[in-house]
Amino acid sequence: MRARSILGGIAAAILFSVHIAGAQDTKAPRVGVILQGGPWYAIVEGLRDGLRELGLAEGKQFVLDVRDTRGDLKAVEDAAKNLEQQKVNLIYTAATSVSLAAKRVTKNTPIIFVAGTNPVTVKLVESIPAPGGRLTGVYFRSTDLMGKRLELLREIIPNLHRVVTLYNPSNRSAVEAAKEAREAANNLGLELVERQVASIEDLKKALQAYRAGEADAFISVSDAMVDSQIQLVIDTGKTKNLPTMLYEPSSVLQGGLATYSADFNEIGRLSAKYVQRVLAGANPALMPVESIDRLMFVINLKTAKQIGLKIPGSILLRADRVIE
Numbered sequence: 165m166r167a168r169s170i171l172g173g174i175a176a177a178i179l180f181s182v183h184i185a186g187a188q189d190t191k192a193p194r195v196g197v198i199l200q201g202g203p204w205y206a207i208v209e210g211l212r213d214g215l216r217e218l219g220l221a222e223g224k225q226f227v228l229d230v231r232d233t234r235g236d237l238k239a240v241e242d243a244a245k246n247l248e249q250q251k252v253n254l255i256y257t258a259a260t261s262v263s264l265a266a267k268r269v270t271k272n273t274p275i276i277f278v279a280g281t282n283p284v285t286v287k288l289v290e291s292i293p294a295p296g297g298r299l300t301g302v303y304f305r306s307t308d309l310m311g312k313r314l315e316l317l318r319e320i321i322p323n324l325h326r327v328v329t330l331y332n333p334s335n336r337s338a339v340e341a342a343k344e345a346r347e348a349a350n351n352l353g354l355e356l357v358e359r360q361v362a363s364i365e366d367l368k369k370a371l372q373a374y375r376a377g378e379a380d381a382f383i384s385v386s387d388a389m390v391d392s393q394i395q396l397v398i399d400t401g402k403t404k405n406l407p408t409m410l411y412e413p414s415s416v417l418q419g420g421l422a423t424y425s426a427d428f429n430e431i432g433r434l435s436a437k438y439v440q441r442v443l444a445g446a447n448p449a450l451m452p453v454e455s456i457d458r459l460m461f462v463i464n465l466k467t468a469k470q471i472g473l474k475i476p477g478s479i480l481l482r483a484d485r486v487i488e
Contacts, residue, residue: 172488176385178233184382186368191297192224192225193227193253193443194226195227195229195255195256195443196247196250196273197211197255197256197258198233198240198244199232199233199258199388199447200232200233200261200389200391201233202388202393203394203428204258204391206412206414206429206432207258207432208439209432209436210428210430210431210432211432211433211435212228214433214434214436215439217433217436225479231243235364235388235392236364237261239263240262241265241268244266244298244371245265245270245440248252248272252273253274254274254276254434254439255270256278257275257277258278259280259386260277260280260286260288260336260337260388261338261389263283264286264337265280267288274299276299276435276438276448277299278301278432278435279302280303280304280305280307280337281306281337281409285340285372286336286337286340289453292453295450297449299304299448300449300451300453301438302431302434302456303454304426304456304457305457306386306426307340307341307385309339309425310383311344311347311348311351313411314354316409316461316479317422320407320475320476321407321468324381324486325354325380327355327379327381327382328358328374328381328406329342329345329359329363330367330390330397331359331385331387331390332387334362335387335388335389337385337387338387340386341385341387342356357378360431361389364389367390367393374400374406376406381408382397382401383408383409384409384411391412398415399419401420405472409421409422410423410424411425413418413427414429414431416467417464421473422461423462424460424461424462425459426456426458426460430456431456438451459482460485461483462483462484462486462487463475463486465488
């Protein structure tokens, strides 16, 4: 039942992603939401839930102007510039790369971000307790969990040797995540096969060209462009019997093998208070970034059976959730 409700929420979010006609005519504060599609819609649904729980009615006390840039960082820049020109009350960005792009091309509009890479490391903010600019938001661990995800993959697949990943080399958070994965793989005696893809077209070609047996598993790094095509990644993994370690629970509900991550819906819910406060006039520079510590280990047993993989009982006992 829970799985159906999450997928239903994601589907509803996708239907809502079309630019809201007539949003400029309402007197309700406007929040420009920029995301790359895919699993990031779960964050938008969480944001809606959180704002509703805070007593804000959508359409009356706020309007979400959602821009799905479909994995294109140039489109992110265009959307951010357009939203600032339209004088939205604030911009809400889902993903580190999206947040960096929006910050780069805007000057005055407050930005509430959701980032899976330390926001100080990538220079989104000056510090966690004192952001010091017009950006603040929620940080969840993703990039620095690459080592743990590889450890779990090795336990799931005892004869694991080669792990493949795909990412955009112009995405700073993806490069950082790939570095973390490379170092962790070396420490674990594994080989990380890095395939760099600069566009969605490159990604699709790389997936088509992949030959079964080239690697023992696939691992996601923090790349919103790849996330926007996550269903294609999942379907390719199933077709070519390639186990997939992802980093968002709803992706496992869609057929991915496993994830170790924060719950994106809960991340969005937590970020709602930042939106509420900025709409009420609070200064982002004085609002400490909040981090999420709770992580979920989810296994899709149905997918494991489809690709002929037997999951050790010890792993199933440790999972926070097993999808059958």
